[in-house]
Amino acid sequence: MEMEKRAVWLEELKRIFPGERVLTGLADRHAYSFDASFGEYLPEVVVQPHNKEQIQSLIRLANRHRVPVYPRGSASSLSGGPLPVYGGIVVDMSAYPKRLTIDRENMLAIVTPSVLTAEIHRKAEEVGLFYPPDPSSSNVSTIGGNLMENSSGPKGLKYGTTKDYVIGLEVITPTGEIIRTGGKTVKNVTGYDLTRLLVGSEGTLGIVTEAILRLIPKPKARKTLMAAFPRFEDSGYALTRILSSQILPSAMEVMDQYCIRAVEAYEPSGLPLDAEAILIIEMDGHPQAIEDEAVQCEAICREQGATLVKVAATREEEEQIWKARKLISPAIARLGPTKISEDATVPRSQIPEMMKRLRQIREKYRLNLVVFGHAGDGNLHPNILTDRRNAEEMARVELAIAEIFTTAVELGGTLSGEHGIGLLKKPFMEMELGEHGVAMMKKIKQAWDPNNIMNPGKIFPDEGGSPR
Amino acid sequence: MKNRLYEKAYEAANACVQCGYCLPACPTYASMGKESASPRGRIHLVKMAAEEKIDLLRDLKMPLDLCLGCRACETVCPLNVKYGEILEAAREEIHHRQTAHPAPGDRFMWTMLRHVFPYPERLRWLGNLARFLQWSGLRRMLRASGLIRLLPEKAAWFERALPDMPPLRERLRFGQVYPAKGKRKVRVALFTGCVMDAVMYKINRATVNLLTAIGAEVVVPSGQNCCGALHLHQGLAEEAKKLAQKNIEAFEQCEADWIVNNAGGCGAALKEYDRLLADDPEWSPRARRFAEKTKDISEILLEYGPLPYENGPEMIVTYQDSCHLRNVQRVTRAPRALIEQIPGVRLVEMEGADRCCGSGGIYNLLHFSESMTILDEKMERVQETGAQVVVSGNPGCILQMQIGIERAGASRRMRSVHLVELLAERCGLG
Numbered sequence: 001m002e003m004e005k006r007a008v009w010l011e012e013l014k015r016i017f018p019g020e021r022v023l024t025g026l027a028d029r030h031a032y033s034f035d036a037s038f039g040e041y042l043p044e045v046v047v048q049p050h051n052k053e054q055i056q057s058l059i060r061l062a063n064r065h066r067v068p069v070y071p072r073g074s075a076s077s078l079s080g081g082p083l084p085v086y087g088g089i090v091v092d093m094s095a096y097p098k099r100l101t102i103d104r105e106n107m108l109a110i111v112t113p114s115v116l117t118a119e120i121h122r123k124a125e126e127v128g129l130f131y132p133p134d135p136s137s138s139n140v141s142t143i144g145g146n147l148m149e150n151s152s153g154p155k156g157l158k159y160g161t162t163k164d165y166v167i168g169l170e171v172i173t174p175t176g177e178i179i180r181t182g183g184k185t186v187k188n189v190t191g192y193d194l195t196r197l198l199v200g201s202e203g204t205l206g207i208v209t210e211a212i213l214r215l216i217p218k219p220k221a222r223k224t225l226m227a228a229f230p231r232f233e234d235s236g237y238a239l240t241r242i243l244s245s246q247i248l249p250s251a252m253e254v255m256d257q258y259c260i261r262a263v264e265a266y267e268p269s270g271l272p273l274d275a276e277a278i279l280i281i282e283m284d285g286h287p288q289a290i291e292d293e294a295v296q297c298e299a300i301c302r303e304q305g306a307t308l309v310k311v312a313a314t315r316e317e318e319e320q321i322w323k324a325r326k327l328i329s330p331a332i333a334r335l336g337p338t339k340i341s342e343d344a345t346v347p348r349s350q351i352p353e354m355m356k357r358l359r360q361i362r363e364k365y366r367l368n369l370v371v372f373g374h375a376g377d378g379n380l381h382p383n384i385l386t387d388r389r390n391a392e393e394m395a396r397v398e399l400a401i402a403e404i405f406t407t408a409v410e411l412g413g414t415l416s417g418e419h420g421i422g423l424l425k426k427p428f429m430e431m432e433l434g435e436h437g438v439a440m441m442k443k444i445k446q447a448w449d450p451n452n453i454m455n456p457g458k459i460f461p462d463e464g465g466s467p468r
Numbered sequence: 469m470k471n472r473l474y475e476k477a478y479e480a481a482n483a484c485v486q487c488g489y490c491l492p493a494c495p496t497y498a499s500m501g502k503e504s505a506s507p508r509g510r511i512h513l514v515k516m517a518a519e520e521k522i523d524l525l526r527d528l529k530m531p532l533d534l535c536l537g538c539r540a541c542e543t544v545c546p547l548n549v550k551y552g553e554i555l556e557a558a559r560e561e562i563h564h565r566q567t568a569h570p571a572p573g574d575r576f577m578w579t580m581l582r583h584v585f586p587y588p589e590r591l592r593w594l595g596n597l598a599r600f601l602q603w604s605g606l607r608r609m610l611r612a613s614g615l616i617r618l619l620p621e622k623a624a625w626f627e628r629a630l631p632d633m634p635p636l637r638e639r640l641r642f643g644q645v646y647p648a649k650g651k652r653k654v655r656v657a658l659f660t661g662c663v664m665d666a667v668m669y670k671i672n673r674a675t676v677n678l679l680t681a682i683g684a685e686v687v688v689p690s691g692q693n694c695c696g697a698l699h700l701h702q703g704l705a706e707e708a709k710k711l712a713q714k715n716i717e718a719f720e721q722c723e724a725d726w727i728v729n730n731a732g733g734c735g736a737a738l739k740e741y742d743r744l745l746a747d748d749p750e751w752s753p754r755a756r757r758f759a760e761k762t763k764d765i766s767e768i769l770l771e772y773g774p775l776p777y778e779n780g781p782e783m784i785v786t787y788q789d790s791c792h793l794r795n796v797q798r799v800t801r802a803p804r805a806l807i808e809q810i811p812g813v814r815l816v817e818m819e820g821a822d823r824c825c826g827s828g829g830i831y832n833l834l835h836f837s838e839s840m841t842i843l844d845e846k847m848e849r850v851q852e853t854g855a856q857v858v859v860s861g862n863p864g865c866i867l868q869m870q871i872g873i874e875r876a877g878a879s880r881r882m883r884s885v886h887l888v889e890l891l892a893e894r895c896g897l898g
Contacts, residue, residue, distance in 0.1 A: 025527070026522050026523075026527050027504050027513055027528065028502065030512065030513060030521070030527075031502070031504035074488050075488060075503075137487065137489075139489065329547060330546055337479075339485050
């Protein structure tokens, strides 16, 4: 019966898309069964739309036959966002035609969803403009996936997050209508702000076919410094003092002692092994202003007990400082082949407390848990390095993750700063939002997607049947 | 569930966290536009085959066959996943299974790899035949009469792109020592390569001329043979090991300071002999010494130069990286620096010079249309530079770029040469 039903909709699908854009081979399906989290679900078919009309027909088909649809960009998601947990159809939007127009006069970028985030950076900067959101995956993430997950990277404190830059969208809704939200103006209060609802909706409310992004003038210069602190708390005090001295750095990255040791063991570069925290602070703006601010930051860090402060004088020195941050990934990968990257976020003042709790969790569950992240906006990235083939350890990992979430919420923070809820964090939604909070979100989902065909199995806690 | 592929490749494949940072670097992902044509996808499929969720031949073979093996993905991987190792291990397993059910063409390829490539004399014989066709007037006759059009499309392109072969006496002699001009600065042993020696010996001759001109004494050790790269890429690891051992033996005897080669693909294979023979306690230290001494010609010329350049006409040159020179040997600066040193020559970088031209060893023979898609796109980037000369550092790339030039109808204003050909020409040593 199931097989027959599939044969029918598959036949219809092949009438919507040309042959080479419908992938049904086992290898192709497996190639679309994963993302950068560690889930793995085999779709029944993968399609690569080339225009809106195809997507519209596809969505109508999905509603008629009640087939789940899973939109996907570059699948660099760390939360399982694009995983086809109920099989169905993966919609590979990375293969959608790429169009990127920079409107200099209105300082806008108008893009199709398949454009890579880094390409927007490049094209904007070519004309002296700037698109601040910069998730670490920006070289590979499509802007569509990027804004559906609302991931932002290190510059959140000064420049805000991705949602602050999306002012208009063209979307195909889960019932197959093409709608436009927002527009080309920074100010726009006409009706509900659907743009903001859609950004960060993790592909559950529609498929974006165009986005209008706000750009700002590009800062003239930047300056980077690094400071190492023997006591973690002191790095927190230093940050607070920098901000209260009316300096607003563009990025404030922190790495803990386990990261420092892993990086130093991986590629020795003289990082102090006895330090509990290293801060990397980047300022941007007018060259003279940031010169002055760098001097102040250096002094503050030293007063707060930093044993080592390096201010980059040249581009090379700047790269050298950021290299320590970039090496975290390969360095910690040696601690285990399975990497679980979380992004529990707390109010900035709670960072030292969060770090303390994370250390306790590390010891309690005997795990390779390392922490780095964007200290300026409280967005920490606790990473657990493990091996998914080790069932006993994986059980401890699950418990540790649950405790990380509980702690973040307890400290007034949130489950996710930028990776999204996806699959793993679903069970914790009520803890943060309360029963009625989740129910309100569900009502929105039901109103948009009555047949629950658009990325089902994500965000909301499972009722009854869980994904296979 | 521990099959052979699992044993060989699972650990390395499992190191991939599927972040996708490799996607923008992959030429086949760009040209084919789907995940199974990407490094991340291919690694995942190797894992799936090792877990026996997909079949080695039915499902895994094609996506891996379509990989150029350029290894650009390794240079951008934040976790240093060993893609080359995973690919070779999987290809070896596929070959192992395939021997029972060969596809059309496989037997011919295996025969060539087993019984022709390892023997320099046999390849030379083929080279001689090619030269006879070129010079006997037979080729001109074929062309003039239109009979050449009877050749299959791909053979016709290769025929057009094949460089003119000088008299056979230009070929280097094995066992010969070519003395340094002036004071001897260094003693190098030249790895001649198999195709280079048989067909493109003009390039080997130019290499010796340049080396001796900068004060290097050049030994051409006898007993050397094909590097084994082609064998390894087709999954014939045992044959590759035998070839490696013969080369190590041949070069150990001549006590040179460096082992020099002029083919990016071969050089990469030579530099990885330590990995190839890592499991063999007798050969492993010898392989390591061999690998440490291996250098690309551009590195030696830059280090022991300068070359005796002469003034020549103004010329725009663009440089196409050989993938294995760039991504495996990590040589990018030396060839460019040498080009920039030539008086009257301006190096104009093309966009994506670091991306594979689609040659991929014998990929262009095995997957002609996929290869041409990549090449035609590459030629657009080449033409934007306005270059008269496209320089590269590997025989496969040189031939492929010449095919590209022919296909673009640009052979009157542009040619594809090896770096040493250009250098020798501008030093009056050609």
